[in-house]
Amino acid sequence: MATSRYLTPQKISLLVLVKLYCNSALPSSATIPILSFILSHSITPHPSPARARPARGFQDGTFSIRAFEDVLQAQASSMPGRTLLDVFLKHMWEVNSFDALHNLFTDLGGLLARTRDDPEDGAAADEEQPPDRIFLSRTSPLGTFVRRARLEFTRLQFDDAIKLWSAFIIYRAPTAQWTKRIAGLASAGVDINAAEMGLEPGSRLYEVAYGHLEEEDPNKETLSIDDFDRLLEFQLDQLQRLGSRIPDEMRVRLRNMLGPSGLVLRQSHLVKFFDAWKGGDYTSAFDSLHRYYDYALQSRDKIHYQYALLHMAILQADFGCFGEAIAAINETIATARENQDMACLNFSLSWLNHMSKAYPRQMKGAGYMGMLGSERDGLIFLKQKAREAKMHNLLSATLLNEAKLSLATGESVPRALEHMFQSSHLTIRENINNHGGWMLLHSTLYSRLGLSHLSSAYCDLLLHCYGATTSTDDHIRAYCRSAFAAIQTGRYDEGLALLEKIDASAHRTLKFHQYIYYCTGIINLKRAIRRTDWTACSHLLSSLKPDASTDPELAFLINESRIDYLTARGLFSEAFDAIEDQAAILKEDSADILHRIGMLLAKATLFCRVGKPERGFSVALRAASVAFKARLMPSLWTAMGVLATILNALGEFEGARRVLGSVVPQALEHSDNNLIASLYSALSDSYIGLAGLDDPSSSSGARSRATNVSRAELYIDRARDYYKRTEDLSAECEQIMKKALLAKLRGDEKLAEEWAQNHNRVWEEGRLRVVDGEE
């Protein structure tokens, strides 16, 4: 059976229900449930970001007659002892021939309110109608539904109308047993004509007319092209907004629905394109995209060309073909300019801007020179354009970009916050679905300011309140960020569990899969470094090789971890080379200030580790000053820790102690256990140093030495405690060694021995854990 354009048995049934409603046959208690039922099936719900999507079934165009039963059975009709279902089915089975169906549609006109245009039949009809009859306004939702149905029925050719009739019979068939309850209708059977002529199923004439009904698959989905359009549009919406793939089950259904009808809708190519793209199937994505626009050209004019190019550019970039992507996007911009398509133009420029930011090296390598001078000029230009063209979406995104830029360059935080709140205002006022980006940026901002609980609060907010409406990309980022926050306090397992919690369907998209894979890898790597599990480290590192298409953020994290590993393992010259390389790259890309400070700190730490802390002094100081200016608090604290170590090494214990004393309370709030532990460790060193400066001969000196030593021991314990939490084995053992040394210095050999054994035990346990972890 060919697919009809709009009308389906479901819609006919809805029309019957509408008619019931208009005849005031519904008791007032049933009005609202019935009306909402009708509307939910006849009108595409407008996607609203703030409200959760209604249950899945409400989108379904293929609901069976059971849906009517469910809704109607609960409602009593105005006739005692009968449910509304009885009344409804009575009307359904009163459509007992094709002619009756025809009449149903012809009479629909009577449901509509009269306009001034057709007064001639209006006057006559008004007198006959009962006074409590409900008339539908022509522009009301129900009115448009009725009018559309009428129009579509008039458009039908006779044999298509007959097909609709057959489909209606099949659709209605499951309710046949109900008719027995309604006297007088049971005899009519499928068709009053057949009944009058005494035809039975099986007689020859009956077979000609209705014989094909039995061959039809009763489970077949009866969908009109209109329903298909809605379905595919919904899929596209989901694909584009969430950036995920079609679920397997849906794909099977789609194929079943589209396959046998021989119907090829343009949108289905687009759906295939997105699916293939997200699935990482470059060639078929490319093929589907071309196919879609080839068919699109036939129905509309060239307007689609720039969008085709835009899609192509994004696709190319996604697969790492930046050269082609830039060529395509340039062409897009040119075409959009020619066609005065501001929306497309602005979007392309924004995308280009985004790309040059996200993949600076690759874009430069592909020959991109920048369209609009500096990045800031570009953003200002885009902002202005977006304002002119009233593209709130773009404006909001640009504002966020501006905030991001000012964060990355280390400019004033209030300015960034101002941009973000402007964007948020727009988002709420214009109902733009941009919450994901906004919240992530907020979370980033707070983590940079060292307010980690606020940062994770925003992540949770995003996941809990906007989980269904934000794109999968943002979703996954939020999860990963939460996971990283968890490992900061040493809760590795919790972090990994969070990553596991991500919907398995996300893994079906190549990009997301890689993202999650890298995140998991980094977490494991960090843990392995802490546990001094070098085999696991080298293994993980070899599998975590960032390439051109990897997210730059992740690439940096991997490199950082690698440096961390090299330093921790004592491969200092390699570590130094890696730091130098990375720093050069970051400088070239004019990368985020946070990363550059991170490299400076890594260098300073390296100098500390190799025992030449004084060489790292200027580096650490620079890092500290920049971090302070940009309000990168965690970096500042780390820098202070390094600085304190250097000061300790230089013998400026008092200065180091004061620096640390001012930093530690803030750092404690940040809850980065490793940082706290290192700060405490430095603090204990300062106290030891101070104790060394005390003159033991004087009583006050001896007392102060004892105080300092006991303070040092206190901080060593704390450091050890925090190191233990982060599973940092070597650092923990180092603290125990310090304890043992202190005991020995104090002359308590037994205690020292105890600590030494303690050290060995911890080490052994740590090693054992590694072995266990490997198994």
Add this chain to the structure above:
Amino acid sequence: MSSLSAADLAQLRAQLQDAVLSCTERCLYQSAKWAAELLNSLPSSDDHGSDTEIDSPMSDPPPQTPTDQIHKDAMELRLEAREMPKFLLAKTFFDCREYDRCAAVFLPSGLPKGSIHPTSSPAAKLKQAAKGKPKMGTPSRTRTSPESVQGLSQKALFLALYAKYMAGEKRMNEDSEMILGPQDGGVTLNKELAVISAVLQEWFANLQASGRHSQGWLEYLYGIVLAKGKNEKLAIEYLIRSVHRYAYNWGAWQELSSLLGTVEELQQVLSQIPQNIMAFIFNISASQELYQSTEQVHNSLTQILGIFQTSAFLQTQRGLLHYHTKDFEEAEQIFSNLLETDPYRIDSLDNYSNILYVMGLRPKLAFLAQLATATDKFRPETCCVVGNYYSLKSEHEKAVMYFRRALTLDRNFLSAWTLMGHEFVEMKNTHAAIESYRRAVDVNRKDYRAWYGLGQTYEVLEMHSYALFYHQRAAALRPYDPKMWMAVGQCFGKVGKVMNGIRAYKRALVAGSYYDTGAASSFGSGENPGLGGGILDPDVLYQIALLYERMQNTQECASYMELVLAQEEGPEYEESFGGEIGGGVGVTPTTSKARLWLARYEYMRGMYQRAMELANELCQDGVEVEDAKALVRDIRSRIDKERGSS
């Protein structure tokens, strides 16, 4: 006749079998189908014998022998045997609708171009040929290659020429382009006719000399060609010759009956044709087409149905006869039964749909349309059924679309033209309506509905004398249909021929009383269904009265007005005022108008009492109350004045 002997039956069966084969060989598919249907409607009496021994020599040979000898002379057989491979080739080409290629197998390319309007020579020449004086003044143009044609068997020649004819028809349809488009004037000619005509002319001229016996097929083809060339007398002559030579070619009979315009012509033809069973069937179907639903035809039909018991064709004829006499119930029943016995049969379903249309059985009509569509949606009959359905639903645009489709499928599909005309009238597109009706009449001059429609349309255009002509044609075809005569009378009235108008109306009265079964109009308006016996149509009476009034003949007028009033109660003067039961029509607008007229008339005459009575009756009936009350007031004042003066 109803009881044929076993031998006769066997022979009939054999002949019908042969007819199916012969028609199929010549690609006359419709005739073959017809014959096969008829063959299978024979009662299978001796099945028990052949069931066990199909191959037994006893069952076949006896009937075979006569038929073979009838028209298989040795020379033809020899020729046929010689050209067998080529014939098979040609036949397959024909079956694949490659008509030109088929014709080219046997016919040389440079055939003469004759005239399709043989002015004098062909008839004269044929007579010469018949008299045995061959080719006296053979025109040089036919002298190209007679040998090549003469050397062919008749079967091959027929097939070749028929293919040529079909090719011409196909091209003609293609040239006509859209239905009712600028190219579709109904005047586009089949360009091959001239060639075929020339070849056949030549062939018949040489027939006597060559010593061959014609088999009848070529005469049939020549008859068609002549009929297309509007040379109808000669066409009839050739077709009669054809059925003499070979009686079982139904196509020939059909052509013949389409050429007959009146009963007289039919009688004339009947006297010339051989008396066999085919002629008998022909008589029935031709009578049906001429709307002769007399007792005699019904009887013949019953007889022949005794032989072909289950013949759908004959039952259809019966149904149509009932339809013509407006016995719709009966006709509907027959068609309904036919539908059940043969659900896949689409032939003449359009007639059935007309019946359902007139009866207003919308659900059934929808069902019929559904059935037909399920079987084949691209048959002109199906399209007509669907069109009728949409017409009944007042969706005239869609109805026209389907009638157009029917015509695209078959330009000569008569009922579609007429029905499309009706739809155009409904859509107030008078020009298109006239054109459609005209085309219908061109296809079949016996379609009274088209004539009537033409008249009606011209009346709408206020061209009454023109309309009169068409109404007269319709009335001539349906002398017993009061509707026609009423139309004629009305036109006469409009053009001022009052006396003729009165005569026509009286004719309508007579015709109306002739059908005692009922006189619902065939156009579905159904204004006064089921007038009882003896009731005269008050409308007609009123019209007559009005005409008399125009002639200043007040006396007659008044008496007719009284007659109108009398119809309210019917002839039996029963007191039951229910009207329908007693047979009267009750109070209608017409009788009220008559009453008002009479009241005024009496008032003028000074018969105030009677006038008062009538006016009061009017007030009671609730029609024309205002006028009646005014009249009452006038009468009162007059009476008062008279009283005052006296």
